[in-house]
Amino acid sequence: MQNHLITGWGVIRQNTVIVDGQVKEIHEKFITFAEFIKFLYKKEQVGYPKFYKMDNLSKLGFLTAELVLKNRDLKNNYRSEEIGVVIANSSSSLDTDFEYFETIKDKNNYYPSPSVFVYTLSNILIGEICIRNQLKGENAFLVSEYFDPGLITSIVDDLMRNNRIQVCICGWVELFREKYESFICIVEKEERLKHNNENTLNYCLLTKENLSRLCLNNGI
Amino acid sequence: MTGVYIASDNIITSLGFTTTETIDKFRRHSIGLQMISDPALSPVRLPLSCVDTLLLEEKFRSLVSSFYPEFLNTAFTRMEKMFILSIQDSIHNSGLNLKGEETILIMSTTKGNIDLIGEEKKNLFDPKRLFLWEMARVIQDFFRLYHSPIVVSNACISGSLAIGIGARFIRSGKFRNAIVTGGDILSKFVISGFQSFQALSPEPCKPFDISRNGLSLGEGCATMVLTADETIISGDKITVAGFATSNDANHISGPSRTGEELAFAIGQSLSEAGIQASDIDFISAHGTATVFNDEMESRALTLAKLNDSPVNSFKGYIGHTLGAAGIIESVATIQSMNSNMLFKSAGFSESGVPEKIRVVEANNPANLIYCLKTASGFGGCNSSLVFIKQ
Amino acid sequence: MEELINKLKKEVIEQLNLEDITVDDIDPDAPLFGEGLGLDSIDALELIVLLEKNYGIKIEDPKDGKKIFYTIRTMAEYISAHKKA
Numbered sequence: 294m295q296n297h298l299i300t301g302w303g304v305i306r307q308n309t310v311i312v313d314g315q316v317k318e319i320h321e322k323f324i325t326f327a328e329f330i331k332f333l334y335k336k337e338q339v340g341y342p343k344f345y346k347m348d349n350l351s352k353l354g355f356l357t358a359e360l361v362l363k364n365r366d367l368k369n370n371y372r373s374e375e376i377g378v379v380i381a382n383s384s385s386s387l388d389t390d391f392e393y394f395e396t397i398k399d400k401n402n403y404y405p406s407p408s409v410f411v412y413t414l415s416n417i418l419i420g421e422i423c424i425r426n427q428l429k430g431e432n433a434f435l436v437s438e439y440f441d442p443g444l445i446t447s448i449v450d451d452l453m454r455n456n457r458i459q460v461c462i463c464g465w466v467e468l469f470r471e472k473y474e475s476f477i478c479i480v481e482k483e484e485r486l487k488h489n490n491e492n493t494l495n496y497c498l499l500t501k502e503n504l505s506r507l508c509l510n511n512g513i
Numbered sequence: 514m515t516g517v518y519i520a521s522d523n524i525i526t527s528l529g530f531t532t533t534e535t536i537d538k539f540r541r542h543s544i545g546l547q548m549i550s551d552p553a554l555s556p557v558r559l560p561l562s563c564v565d566t567l568l569l570e571e572k573f574r575s576l577v578s579s580f581y582p583e584f585l586n587t588a589f590t591r592m593e594k595m596f597i598l599s600i601q602d603s604i605h606n607s608g609l610n611l612k613g614e615e616t617i618l619i620m621s622t623t624k625g626n627i628d629l630i631g632e633e634k635k636n637l638f639d640p641k642r643l644f645l646w647e648m649a650r651v652i653q654d655f656f657r658l659y660h661s662p663i664v665v666s667n668a669c670i671s672g673s674l675a676i677g678i679g680a681r682f683i684r685s686g687k688f689r690n691a692i693v694t695g696g697d698i699l700s701k702f703v704i705s706g707f708q709s710f711q712a713l714s715p716e717p718c719k720p721f722d723i724s725r726n727g728l729s730l731g732e733g734c735a736t737m738v739l740t741a742d743e744t745i746i747s748g749d750k751i752t753v754a755g756f757a758t759s760n761d762a763n764h765i766s767g768p769s770r771t772g773e774e775l776a777f778a779i780g781q782s783l784s785e786a787g788i789q790a791s792d793i794d795f796i797s798a799h800g801t802a803t804v805f806n807d808e809m810e811s812r813a814l815t816l817a818k819l820n821d822s823p824v825n826s827f828k829g830y831i832g833h834t835l836g837a838a839g840i841i842e843s844v845a846t847i848q849s850m851n852s853n854m855l856f857k858s859a860g861f862s863e864s865g866v867p868e869k870i871r872v873v874e875a876n877n878p879a880n881l882i883y884c885l886k887t888a889s890g891f892g893g894c895n896s897s898l899v900f901i902k903q
Numbered sequence: 904m905e906e907l908i909n910k911l912k913k914e915v916i917e918q919l920n921l922e923d924i925t926v927d928d929i930d931p932d933a934p935l936f937g938e939g940l941g942l943d944s945i946d947a948l949e950l951i952v953l954l955e956k957n958y959g960i961k962i963e964d965p966k967d968g969k970k971i972f973y974t975i976r977t978m979a980e981y982i983s984a985h986k987k988a
């Protein structure tokens with residue numbers, strides 16, 4: 294049986310940021326998502342002007358991925374095609390759907406916006422993460438009412454066991470009307486890490502229990 | 514390894530409400546795209562492939578009153594009605610009991626009940642129905658299915674991805690059967706968006722043609738029942754033998770410049786199926802008829818060494834049906850295999866893509882054993898499915 | 904013309920979400936696409952919407968956009984020539 298390990302993870306949820314178990318940021322006072330995510334983008338010195346063009350869902354997923362991937366050197370250990378992205382959420386792109394609808398609902402002020410419309414597909418978020426990090430492997434965007442760690446685990450396990458990918462960036466990126474929560478983790482194969490002489494003791498197995506525990510950030 | 518067999522299927526489009534009706538229209542080369550003036554959909558007249566509303570209502574009412582009278586007073590959206598009719602037809606024809614623990618329903622859509630956005634239908638439906646999982650729950654409740662459905666929403670590869678995920682579940686033994694269904698409806702929302710992208714053709718779309726000038730939109734739904742149970746298949750056994758996706762990592766709306774990422778997905782799916790590019794008898798391509806998509810595909814097919822295999826796009830008949838496209842066109846591919854018939858790529862007369870590919874110019878009998886269904890979409894996603902006739 | 908150029912710069916920054924860029928950062932004679940501001944095909948489509956929404960000018964053939972949106976100045980010139988009275 295091949296083991297798949299969670300080698301990095303991060304959570305952004307209601308003014309709080311946790312990466313690999315460390316609390317990076319908590320804002321006590323209420324600020325909007327737009328304010329918070331911009332603050333975080335500046336603080337982390339991401340330097341990627343395209344960020345401003347993204348919709349809120351993409352900003353959330355992009356920045357979570359950014360914080361998690363910063364701590365792992367995937368580029369030097371894997372080819373682009375070996376890295377996949379599997380993301381799920383509850384409201385797909387509905388937050389942006391309403392924003393786009395504003396540009397077409399009034400017959401006398403009908404100016405459909407292409408730059409908003411393009412984000413009315415939830416998997417654009419996967420595209421943004423792939424473009425930024427040059428990831429060319431398998432993709433899937435799924436929708437369920439609540440985070441379903443069992444589903445993510447079985448899809449990712451299957452892709453990795455069949456050697457379709459060697460690494461998976463996966464998780465949950467949900468945003469709807471100021472309620473937001475994202476959890477992204479990196480999953481790698483134990484054998485590959487051992488082959489690279491990496492100490493794997495600190496990593497936990499990809500299981501639905503571990504995923505839900507990390508997502509709720511109760512630690513390992 | 515467990516084989517994944519196709520037990521039954523259905524297509525609902527402007528051309529009909531069953532697979533047979535639709536394929537008959539392909540055979541007679543009848544085009545579902547019609548010039549439509551409907552201010553509720555678009556400020557300008559344009560070619561669209563619309564499911565006949567009166568027929569849809571009639572068929573739905575007759576289904577419910579005959580078999581599901583408990584739902585006579587329940588309101589269903591246009592999208593839900595299509596899903597229900599399509600799934601019902603496939604379940605009925607499958608010869609399988611699909612209500613139990615062994616079966617999963619996988620639904621693909623890009624926008625689901627998007628026509629509920631805004632004030633117009635607020636009094637008819639709970640806005641909650643805009644959430645794709647809620648729409649899926651309505652379908653689950655209708656058929657009293659055991660598991661909550663899995664919803665895939667991955668732009669224009671959604672349908673192919675749903676088939677691929679279903680096949681992987683069966684292969685890994687997680688489920689014995691998968692009902693895979695995909696649908697999207699025409700709406701002002703989606704049409705205005707493609708208009709803002711200047712992506713719509715003023716005349717019915719012409720995939721791969723030199724005078725192509727954008728895509729045409731369509732609506733519809735399709736379903737495929739996948740099973741590990743070989744014994745229930747009568748006639749030719751067709752399997753889902755390989756599947757892969759990839760990402761261009763290039764641009765969120767524009768396709769890859771080189772096509773190498775789609776070619777990579779094709780290569781992965783062929784190797785999973787254990788066959789070579791030279792084995793492929795037919796490719797049902799994405800073929801949206803935008804200048805850049807078709808260019809990219811011709812490059813990808815060349816990189817994948819598929820220049821000599823006949824290729825068509827079904828979008829010249831029924832337009833781009835978005836989240837349904839991968840399943841509608843897969844079913845059409847399977848029917849091509851069943852009837853050993855290559856269908857003309859509607860709208861094509863002279864090649865207008867940079868690489869030399871063999872676009873099907875007329876309906877032609879051919880022995881079809883190994884076939885490929887490819888798709889690409891916004892977000893830079895690509896997919897490739899391999900079907901094999903045993 | 905200079906007034907229109909300044910107004911346009913503000914509108915372009917806003918419409919295209921160029922948050923870290925100020926009016927002074929944009930050279931009215933520098934190409935908008937390619938290197939400079941890092942604009943892409945979706946930005947070009949969004950500029951077509953801007954012309955229609957703010958100036959009532961409709962560009963029927965997106966291919967014309969290449970000339971019109973070459974620089975802020977060419978955009979301003981096109982607007983002054985085509986603006987509805």
